[in-house]
Amino acid sequence: LLLNLSPPAEERGDDMTELAVIIKTILLLNDPEIIEYVTSDAPTFESVCAVLEYDPELREKANHRDFICKCAKFRTVVKMEDDALVSQIHHLFRVTYLRDNVLRPTMDESSLSTLVSLAQFTQSDIIKGVIIAPKVKVAGAGCELPGLSYLTRVIRLLSTEIDAIRAVALDEEGSSAAPFVQNKSTDEESEGTMWQQYLAPQDSSLSSRCIRRKGCLMFLKELFCKARVSLQQQEKEEFIEISVSNSKLLHLLGAILSDPNIGVDEQGAALEIVSVVAMHDPCVIRRHCLQGAGTTVDNNSSNEMFSCLRPDPNDHREVIFICPPNDLLLSILFVMATATDAGILLQTSEIIRIILDTDIVGDQRTSLNGSFMNEENDINAINSQNNRHDAGSEEQNSFLALFYDRYIQWLVAPFQYKIFISKTILPLLSESNRDETFSAINQIRQEFKHCSASEEKSLTSVAVCAVRSSFTLEILSFCVRAHVYRMKFFILRTRLLGTILKMLCQKVPHPHQMAVGGKCLKLASLKFLRSVLSVKDEFYHRHIVQYNLFAPVFEAFRIIPVGRNLISSAVLEMCDFIRTENIKSLLEYIVTKHLTKAISPDEKSLEDIANPHVDTFAQLRRTHEENIGMHLDPNEEGPPGSDGATFTGRPAPVINKKALEDQRKYREAESEDSYFNDDDDDDDEVMGPLPNATVPTVMADTASLLADVTSLE
Numbered sequence: 001l002l003l004n005l006s007p008p009a010e011e012r013g014d015d016m017t018e019l020a021v022i023i024k025t026i027l028l029l030n031d032p033e034i035i036e037y038v039t040s041d042a043p044t045f046e047s048v049c050a051v052l053e054y055d056p057e058l059r060e061k062a063n064h065r066d067f068i069c070k071c072a073k074f075r076t077v078v079k080m081e082d083d084a085l086v087s088q089i090h091h092l093f094r095v096t097y098l099r100d101n102v103l104r105p106t107m108d109e110s111s112l113s114t115l116v117s118l119a120q121f122t123q124s125d126i127i128k129g130v131i132i133a134p135k136v137k138v139a140g141a142g143c144e145l146p147g148l149s150y151l152t153r154v155i156r157l158l159s160t161e162i163d164a165i166r167a168v169a170l171d172e173e174g175s176s177a178a179p180f181v182q183n184k185s186t187d188e189e190s191e192g193t194m195w196q197q198y199l200a201p202q203d204s205s206l207s208s209r210c211i212r213r214k215g216c217l218m219f220l221k222e223l224f225c226k227a228r229v230s231l232q233q234q235e236k237e238e239f240i241e242i243s244v245s246n247s248k249l250l251h252l253l254g255a256i257l258s259d260p261n262i263g264v265d266e267q268g269a270a271l272e273i274v275s276v277v278a279m280h281d282p283c284v285i286r287r288h289c290l291q292g293a294g295t296t297v298d299n300n301s302s303n304e305m306f307s308c309l310r311p312d313p314n315d316h317r318e319v320i321f322i323c324p325p326n327d328l329l330l331s332i333l334f335v336m337a338t339a340t341d342a343g344i345l346l347q348t349s350e351i352i353r354i355i356l357d358t359d360i361v362g363d364q365r366t367s368l369n370g371s372f373m374n375e376e377n378d379i380n381a382i383n384s385q386n387n388r389h390d391a392g393s394e395e396q397n398s399f400l401a402l403f404y405d406r407y408i409q410w411l412v413a414p415f416q417y418k419i420f421i422s423k424t425i426l427p428l429l430s431e432s433n434r435d436e437t438f439s440a441i442n443q444i445r446q447e448f449k450h451c452s453a454s455e456e457k458s459l460t461s462v463a464v465c466a467v468r469s470s471f472t473l474e475i476l477s478f479c480v481r482a483h484v485y486r487m488k489f490f491i492l493r494t495r496l497l498g499t500i501l502k503m504l505c506q507k508v509p510h511p512h513q514m515a516v517g518g519k520c521l522k523l524a525s526l527k528f529l530r531s532v533l534s535v536k537d538e539f540y541h542r543h544i545v546q547y548n549l550f551a552p553v554f555e556a557f558r559i560i561p562v563g564r565n566l567i568s569s570a571v572l573e574m575c576d577f578i579r580t581e582n583i584k585s586l587l588e589y590i591v592t593k594h595l596t597k598a599i600s601p602d603e604k605s606l607e608d609i610a611n612p613h614v615d616t617f618a619q620l621r622r623t624h625e626e627n628i629g630m631h632l633d634p635n636e637e638g639p640p641g642s643d644g645a646t647f648t649g650r651p652a653p654v655i656n657k658k659a660l661e662d663q664r665k666y667r668e669a670e671s672e673d674s675y676f677n678d679d680d681d682d683d684d685e686v687m688g689p690l691p692n693a694t695v696p697t698v699m700a701d702t703a704s705l706l707a708d709v710t711s712l713e
Contacts, residue, residue, distance in 0.1 A: 003047040016054040023051045027103065030114040039094040039118075042195055052102050064102065077200045077215035078153045085129040085150070090195055092122045123230040130223060131242050151223070155247050158216040161209045162255050166325075168206050169261075169425040214266050217256070220249075221269040224276040240280055249273075250288050254328035257335050260421050260460070264341055271347045274332070278354045285355055286399040289329045293402055309406065311413045312445055319417040320448045320459065321410065322424075322441050329355070329403070333410045336472060337419055340465045349471040352411075353478055356403065358396040404486050408479075411472060415499050419462040420448070466521040473500065473524035477531040484535055492539060497532060498547050500525050505552040505559075519567065522556065526570040529553070533577060538585070545589045554594050554606060562613050572616045579616075579623045591624040 002023060009016055026034060027048075038048050049064035072093070080086050099115040129150075136147035148156075200215050201208035227239050244250060256262055256270045277284055309330065311319045323334040336348045413419060422444060448459070476496075479487045491497055503525050529549075532540050544550065553571055562568045578586050595606055595617055607617045 003044065003051065006047060006051050010050075016051065017056040020051050020054040021056065023048060024055060024103070027098075028107065028111055030111070032114055032118070035095075035114050035118060039091055039098060042090070042094075045094045045098070048098075049102060058105065062102075068097075073198045074196065075198045075200065075215065077212050077219060078150065078157055079197060079199055080150060082129065082134055082150070085126065086197070088122060088126050088129060092119060092126060095119045095122060120230050123226045124235070127223065127227050127231060127239065128235075131239060151243055152247070154216050154219055155243075155249055155252070158213060158220075158252055159248065161213040161216070162252060164204075165206065165209050165213065166255075166425050168209075214263075214269075217266050217269040217273075221272045224273050228276050228280070236280060240277060240284060244277055244284060250277075250285070250328050251326050254331040255325035257331035258323040258325045258327070259425065260338070260423065261425075264344065267335065267339070267344055268347065271335070271344065271351065274328075275347060275351050275354075278351050282355050282357070283395065285328065286395060290395065290398055290402065292327060293406075309441075311409050311417060312449060313417050314449045317417050318420060318448075319413060320420045320422060320445060321413075321462075322422050322444060324441070329407055330410070333407060336468070336475075337410060337414055338421060338462050340463060340468065342467055345468050345471045349475055352475050356400075356475075356479060357482060358400065359482070400483060400486060404483075404490060408490060411475065412494070412496055414462070414469060414472065415496070420459045421462060423458050423460060466518055469503075470520050470524040473521075473528045476500075477524075477528045480528070480531040480535060484537070488535070488537060488539060491532070492543055495547070497529065497543065498549050500528055501549055501552045504556040522567055523570060526553070526567065526574070530570070530574055530577075533574060533583075533586075536581060536583070541583060541585045545585060548593070550590060550594060557606065558609065562610055572610065572614055575616050575620055579620050582623065582627070584627050587620065587624045587627060591621050595621055 002019065005019060006016065009019065027038070038044055046065065046068060049068065053062040053064055055062070074086075074089070074093075080089075095115055095118050099112050099119065103112060103115075131149055131151050133149040133152070134147050200212050224243075227236060231239060253270045253274055256266060274285070309322075309324070309327075311321075313319045321334060321337060323330050325331070332348060332351060335344065336352065339345055339348065424444065476487075480491075504522055553574075557568055557571045560567050575590070578590070607621070610617050
């Protein structure tokens with residue numbers, strides 16, 4: 001009745017604010033029956049939106065009806081033939097629009113609890129309707145058979161469009177045929193309300209195929225995001241099992257990410273789908289990568305195939321990055337090495353970190369639901385759970401071995417070489433064309449190795465991006481902490497740490513050194529060094545000392561003024577960590593190599609630069625002197641009777657309390673060892689010392705102490 005008052009009042013130009021307040025108050029009662037009545041029927045929903053355009057709490061009049069009737073359209077790439085599913089999708093749109101656009105600008109989340117719950121339940125029903133195959137009546141058979149689910153139809157269309165687009169790209173490279181002419185879109189020709197389906201263009205032109213490919217990706221992205229939020233854990237596992245494990249979706253996503261001509265929107269949609277799968281269970285992606293590697297291991301030429309995927313620089317230290325379209329992990333690394341968009345790089349780095357984090361699932365070897373094992377079934381269940389845990393650990397180790405053997409080289413390649421990508425589009429791999437594809441990749445790499453990249457028109461150089469390098473260093477820092485032994489072997493073998501630390505020094509020309517983002521890159525380099533130090537491995541310490549890797553660190557410290565900047569603070573924090581942990585090899589290296597007095601009077605030492613602000617380097621030197629057990633101080637007096645000088649005429653060494661205590665403990669330990677090494681009989685031990693046995697006296701201790709002092713001097 002209230003809604004019927006709206007059209008004549010609006011025609012007369014009456015004030016409708018009171019009517020809008022009444023309708024809004026009724027909606028905010030959070031009555032499920034009222035919300036269901038408003039959102040279930042399209043005309044009722046449009047009438048409510050028309051009244052709420054005059055909400056007095058809005059700064060200006062809203063325009064809900066124009067948006068619903070003219071702008072909002074129900075777009076599909078594959079026609080939905082299930083009327084119940086279409087009705088649920090329209091219902092979800094009304095609930096979401098009423099919550100986010102009509103009521104949200106003036107209300108908080110707690111006032112819209114019924115709308116939030118209704119939207120969540122409706123999303124769950126839609127997801128189930130998309131993945132469940134409907135029953136199809138068979139003509140003449142008198143029975144119903146399961147058909148194809150809407151999700152399966154979308155994935156098949158995506159596969160078809162990817163193959164067709166790659167085939168068209170290959171044909172255009174091989175010939176100068178005229179491009180396809182796009183037919184008029186059915187979206188432009190169709191007229192009607194937003195509650196009908198607007199199907200994507202169905203012609204065979206290249207642009208229409210790109211529209212359909214993008215539409216499939218956007219639909220899958222929306223579906224996976226809703227499933228992550230709306231479904232329960234068990235339902236989510238079933239959804240991932242149906243949509244990913246039982247289809248070739250991950251292969252298709254790898255093909256999209258490996259395409260150098262793909263747009264940022266489609267790239268982001270593919271990464272969003274992969275991130276949902278990775279956050280739910282990274283083992284799904286690891287298992288997919290292992291299965292992909294296992295299919296090629298059976299081939300006799302597997303070594304040659306994967307050897308052509310590793311970086312192979314030419315004489316100019318340039319490499320070409322050619323990614324097979326079906327390799328998902330290499331496709332993700334391809335995006336990490338070539339993308340420049342900060343959002344894409346952040347999303348890609350998070351996916352790589354989740355996949356490489358083998359402890360993200362946790363140890364599930366606890367008792368069942370925290371209860372006591374009173375039955376034999378519980379023991380059998382835990383035994384089977386332990387077996388699954390052992391199988392998972394073996395799978396994780398196999399994946400890490402695969403990653404460090406075949407993939408990590410491309411993660412660090414941008415720090416070592418200049419990257420080029422080929423404009424040539426490769427077809428999707430299959431059993432029939434696998435050998436041909438890898439031979440084509442090998443031929444391109446061989447031609448690239450014997451020529452200059454600037455001479456090849458089919459190659460494009462990857463632009464230098466400090467943000468991309470910073471995200472890559474974040475991943476490498478995580479690998480140092482998470483995969484201690486594997487990463488240590490890789491860093492020591494490739495001398496990666498020295499290559500990265502060269503970016504700290506501005507005097508050393510480096511392709512990554514630039515004004516924009518340079519500070520961010522320097523901080524990431526220092527964080528990588530800090531991660532190496534946090535492992536506290538002596539092999540790393542020897543590597544740093546051998547190649548003088550702190551030289552660019554202290555050079556950057558000299559160039560950048562101390563105080564109110566993160567770079568100098570990070571350097572001081574690292575030095576303080578070395579002092580606190582008392583890493584003696586690095587202490588000696590820093591003090592003797594870098595804390596020496598300046599040669600020229602115009603040049604300041606590190607201590608002179610830092611002392612006005614902090615005394616970190618002074619404490620570093622003091623700790624090193626305590627480690628060697630002595631320090632020379634002409635202002636202090638020597639031992640009694642020495643007159644402050646030794647027999648050589650130099651000031652007497654002052655033995656601090658810590659050194660004296662260490663020497664006393666050493667003599668006690670030595671006397672205990674000599675006691676057990678003595679060949680005396682047991683009777684002598686019982687009777688006590690022999691008459692001729694020497695008893696240590698205070699004079700003997702003094703003589704031994706002076707002998708130690710002389711040896712130290």
